[in-house]
Amino acid sequence: MSKTFLIVAEHRDGKLRQVTLEALQAAARSAQDGDAIHAALLGGGLDALASELAAYPLAKVHVIENEGLNAYNPEAYVRALTPLLDALKPDGLFLGHTAIGRDLAPALAAKLSAGQLSDVTAIDQEGGEVVFTRPIYAGKAIEKKTFLAYPWVVTVRPNNIPAAEAAGGGAAIEKHAAAPAADLRTVVRDVVRKTSGKVDLTEAKVIVSGGRGVKNADGFKPLEELADLLGGAVGASRGACDAGYCDYALQIGQTGKVVTPEIYIACGISGAIQHVAGMSGSRIIIAINKDPEAPIFQLADYGIVGDLFEVVPLLTQEFRKV
Numbered sequence: 598m599s600k601t602f603l604i605v606a607e608h609r610d611g612k613l614r615q616v617t618l619e620a621l622q623a624a625a626r627s628a629q630d631g632d633a634i635h636a637a638l639l640g641g642g643l644d645a646l647a648s649e650l651a652a653y654p655l656a657k658v659h660v661i662e663n664e665g666l667n668a669y670n671p672e673a674y675v676r677a678l679t680p681l682l683d684a685l686k687p688d689g690l691f692l693g694h695t696a697i698g699r700d701l702a703p704a705l706a707a708k709l710s711a712g713q714l715s716d717v718t719a720i721d722q723e724g725g726e727v728v729f730t731r732p733i734y735a736g737k738a739i740e741k742k743t744f745l746a747y748p749w750v751v752t753v754r755p756n757n758i759p760a761a762e763a764a765g766g767g768a769a770i771e772k773h774a775a776a777p778a779a780d781l782r783t784v785v786r787d788v789v790r791k792t793s794g795k796v797d798l799t800e801a802k803v804i805v806s807g808g809r810g811v812k813n814a815d816g817f818k819p820l821e822e823l824a825d826l827l828g829g830a831v832g833a834s835r836g837a838c839d840a841g842y843c844d845y846a847l848q849i850g851q852t853g854k855v856v857t858p859e860i861y862i863a864c865g866i867s868g869a870i871q872h873v874a875g876m877s878g879s880r881i882i883i884a885i886n887k888d889p890e891a892p893i894f895q896l897a898d899y900g901i902v903g904d905l906f907e908v909v910p911l912l913t914q915e916f917r918k919v
């Protein structure tokens with residue numbers, strides 16, 4: 598019997614988040630011929646985004662309209678999505694493994710009486726079954742799982758599954774009026790987003806990360822310069838955050854963010870296991886540390902033994918020439 602999959606799309610500052618397109622690809626990898634993939638977009642003033650999403654291989658884009666949904670609110674989101682879930686009865690639901698996805702997925706799974714799997718990094722079909730891969734024990738082991746029954750809810754780790762490509766098609770766009778925003782929580786003033794710059798840390802292709810070796814808040818400046826030049830984001834170890842050199846929003850690791858960029862440049866970071874838990878999935882790891890015995894070198898693809906205050910500006914200077 599053909600299946601129905603639904604992606605809960607995320608948008609920020611008028612743009613679709615990259616992880617939404619990765620979730621779409623995840624759904625495509627779970628689907629067989631004849632299955633339908635739908636997307637739900639929540640918020641107000643989303644006509645342009647809905648048209649953009651409709652260019653991807655989707656059966657339908659459902660716009661759940663309410664200005665109040667532009668800011669995430671779990672009760673309001675669940676309430677707004679419920680009529681669509683009731684109508685579509687999706688067999689599989691896909692969300693990004695983001696702050697929103699992590700919060701919303703279990704609530705929707707409970708609503709659907711569905712199984713749930715978080716932080717999926719790969720999806721394959723084996724013998725007619727959809728097999729999900731995900732890291733466990735802070736990345737020390739990888740497990741492969743299948744569900745015994747539909748429906749299920751899955752969150753997809755950003756930067757692991759390639760984003761779906763626009764097919765140039767025109768999926769139908771259906772507008773749904775949303776129930777009024779839930780009154781349990783409302784944004785009274787403004788949402789203050791703490792970021793490490795223009796690029797979202799979990800979606801960045803390049804991360805330049807600083808540890809206690811940066812010495813103070815000013816020590817992050819050369820790292821920011823390099824990250825800006827490479828179109829990346831700045832991250833940090835907990836050591837640097839605890840020392841007050843930067844905000845905890847930048848922390849990468851077991852108790853911080855999990856990142857999987859193409860290039861991770863660790864500057865003055867020793868490579869404690871709790872830090873490694875958040876960045877070991879990076880494609881290329883470059884470590885800059887003045888201690889040749891630092892554990893980060895065991896993990897690094899390229900290691901530079903030296904003072905980060907000399908090496909980082911030199912790298913920036915060289916990359917500027919390219």
Ligand code: FAD
Pocket residue numbers: 807808809810811833834835836837848849850851852853854864865866867868869870871872875885886887888891903904905906
């Ligand atoms: P340090 O270990 O002090 O290393 C600093 C490094 O900088 C050294 O290797 C030194 O050689 C090098 N250095 C110094 N000066 C220079 C220079 N001028 N140039 C080049 N190199 C230089 N940590 C995290 O990062 N993320 C987490 O999520 C996290 N969660 C934790 C959870 C728990 C329950 C616990 C117990 C710990 C957690 N930690 C976490 C902390 C972790 O154990 C380490 O203490 C922390 O990662 C160390 O940070 P660091 O590498 O910046 O500092």
